Amino acid sequence: MKPLRLILHWANIHWQLFSEYRLGAFAWIINGLVGPLLMMTIWLVVAQHSSLAYNRSQIITYYILTIFVSRLTQAWSTSHVGRSIRDGRFSRTIIQPYHYLVEELGTTLGLKAIRFFTLIPIAVILYCLFHHDFSITFSTSKLCLFILALLLGFAINFYYRNTLAMLVFWLEEYYSLDALSSLASQAFSGNLIPLALAPPLFVSVMKYTPFRFFVSFPIEVVINQTITLQAFQGFSVGIIYLVVFLCVHQVLYHHGLKHYGAYGN
Amino acid sequence: MDSNTTAHMATNHLFTTISKYIRLIITITKYSYMAALEYRFQFVVRIFRHITEALIAILIINTFFYSTNTIGNWDPNSMLLVYGVFGLAVATTFFFLADTPFSLPDKIRSGDYDFILTKPIDTHFYTFGHRIHTENVWRLIIKSAIIFYASVQLHLSPSIFHLTLFVFTFFSSLIIYRSIVTTIATLSFWTLSKELSELTFSVLETTKYPLDIFSKNITLLFTFIPLIFISTIPAKALLGQATFLSYLSFPVALLSLYVSRQFFHFAIKSYSSASS
Numbered sequence: 001m002k003p004l005r006l007i008l009h010w011a012n013i014h015w016q017l018f019s020e021y022r023l024g025a026f027a028w029i030i031n032g033l034v035g036p037l038l039m040m041t042i043w044l045v046v047a048q049h050s051s052l053a054y055n056r057s058q059i060i061t062y063y064i065l066t067i068f069v070s071r072l073t074q075a076w077s078t079s080h081v082g083r084s085i086r087d088g089r090f091s092r093t094i095i096q097p098y099h100y101l102v103e104e105l106g107t108t109l110g111l112k113a114i115r116f117f118t119l120i121p122i123a124v125i126l127y128c129l130f131h132h133d134f135s136i137t138f139s140t141s142k143l144c145l146f147i148l149a150l151l152l153g154f155a156i157n158f159y160y161r162n163t164l165a166m167l168v169f170w171l172e173e174y175y176s177l178d179a180l181s182s183l184a185s186q187a188f189s190g191n192l193i194p195l196a197l198a199p200p201l202f203v204s205v206m207k208y209t210p211f212r213f214f215v216s217f218p219i220e221v222v223i224n225q226t227i228t229l230q231a232f233q234g235f236s237v238g239i240i241y242l243v244v245f246l247c248v249h250q251v252l253y254h255h256g257l258k259h260y261g262a263y264g265n
Numbered sequence: 266m267d268s269n270t271t272a273h274m275a276t277n278h279l280f281t282t283i284s285k286y287i288r289l290i291i292t293i294t295k296y297s298y299m300a301a302l303e304y305r306f307q308f309v310v311r312i313f314r315h316i317t318e319a320l321i322a323i324l325i326i327n328t329f330f331y332s333t334n335t336i337g338n339w340d341p342n343s344m345l346l347v348y349g350v351f352g353l354a355v356a357t358t359f360f361f362l363a364d365t366p367f368s369l370p371d372k373i374r375s376g377d378y379d380f381i382l383t384k385p386i387d388t389h390f391y392t393f394g395h396r397i398h399t400e401n402v403w404r405l406i407i408k409s410a411i412i413f414y415a416s417v418q419l420h421l422s423p424s425i426f427h428l429t430l431f432v433f434t435f436f437s438s439l440i441i442y443r444s445i446v447t448t449i450a451t452l453s454f455w456t457l458s459k460e461l462s463e464l465t466f467s468v469l470e471t472t473k474y475p476l477d478i479f480s481k482n483i484t485l486l487f488t489f490i491p492l493i494f495i496s497t498i499p500a501k502a503l504l505g506q507a508t509f510l511s512y513l514s515f516p517v518a519l520l521s522l523y524v525s526r527q528f529f530h531f532a533i534k535s536y537s538s539a540s541s
Contacts, residue, residue, distance in 0.1 A: 023461070027458060028464075041479060175307070177310070184317070186321070199327075199328060
């Protein structure tokens with residue numbers, strides 16, 4: 001229970017911090033809409049000039065879901081933890097009587113809670129604009145799988161970002177790491193190019209990278225008409241990635257602490 | 266004092282001012298380069314990041330054309346040309362702008378902005394020009410290579426007129442891009458928020474694609490908010506397609522620069538220092 005109370009404590013702090021700067025929060029949320037809506041518009045234009053694997057309705061459904069799924073699986077640990085290692089604030093964290101991941105998870109969940117509530121009016125607006133074209137059929141089993149896929153995507157993203165953050169112990173640099181990983185994530189997560197519309201070579205790379213679980217995989221679970229073997233294969237690959245990142249993170253954290261120089265603050 | 270002497274003095278003053286700013290830019294560039302080389306790993310990773318960014322953009326453009334040969338009046342190589350022009354405009358602007366739009370809110374909040382105000386130099390220039398990101402040279406090189414590659418694929422041989430038009434429209438696009446960014450960053454004096462600048466950059470990313478592929482209403486919107494002048498119009502000039510908007514780009518650039526500077530000076534009047 002104690003870790004849970006700690007997580008809720010840190011989540012509450014960051015909820016209040018974020019609520020202080022409401023205009024910045026609003027701009028931040030709108031920022032998350034620009035990319036998916038731009039790509040949706042372009043793919044709709046492309047669809048007018050060719051026949052694609054997705055029709056108009058599926059393209060709109062895909063990119064509206066992208067807005068929500070990417071927000072729900074997002075994690076910011078590479079910059080949060082990386083910056084605190086770089087400027088010495090990590091020293092305050094490691095003397096606490098709990099693992100730093102408890103605080104980081106609380107922080108991430110606090111930010112996520114704010115996003116979740118601000119997504120509600122956006123969902124209403126998008127529904128009013130696109131409800132004729134929005135097409136999903138939900139069954140209980142599909143909904144459960146979707147929620148599981150979201151949780152898996154978030155867990156993989158969280159441990160992936162924290163594993164990258166551990167490299168800051170040696171590299172003393174987090175900004176470029178974060179930017180590079182964000183680029184790769186954008187390209188291969190399905191945020192820009194849906195798996196169904198990608199060329200074959202791109203698909204074979206995307207299917208086996210962890211980035212697919214951040215956006216594309218949860219949406220595939222929802223959009224596909226039936227629950228297929230591919231969905232279960234996807235979950236298996238995702239769980240393997242989660243275990244790998246968990247193990248690598250622990251090793252890097254253990255060795256990184258020995259190397260940590262505790263920069264002055 | 267006769268008019269010839271007055272004109273001579275005014276010309277001398279102008280040349281002195283221009284040479285002062287050029288010397289200042291050279292000094293800032295030199296020290297920014299030395300600071301960038303302090304963190305060698307970061308320097309190398311940034312170059313790698315610029316290359317990766319370009320490759321991903323090329324991949325996305327090729328994916329759009331996987332099932333079709335043209336989108337609107339644009340084929341893959343001409344769309345790549347638009348992307349190259351956009352990238353060149355961004356790289357050039359960011360070379361001189363660095364991260365000043367993002368750091369401005371923190372400087373205002375902490376009171377460090379006072380040290381910028383007290384400098385005996387144009388405040389608007391120094392607010393957004395006191396740092397230079399020299400690693401954008403690599404971005405410039407990569408995006409120029411993309412433009413060159415696309416031009417070769419398109420077998421472009423623009424006339425002197427179209428080349429000159431491209432230079433003018435590209436120069437205008439730099440002014441417009443910088444003016445939009447600095448105008449939004451100026452809102453920091455009231456909002457203390459860097460998220461607005463981040464939102465601006467996201468919206469400006471739309472100009473990496475030709476804006477006339479969208480519906481007439483969206484294209485009209487992007488003409489009034491002058492985004493179409495950033496990459497689509499210069500690219501069209503290079504493609505030998507001069508339009509009415511090509512000739513309009515320089516006046517729009519001057520207007521956007523004027524609005525940006527006037528808004529900035531208005532914002533400065535409402536600034537009250539946070540330092541003790």
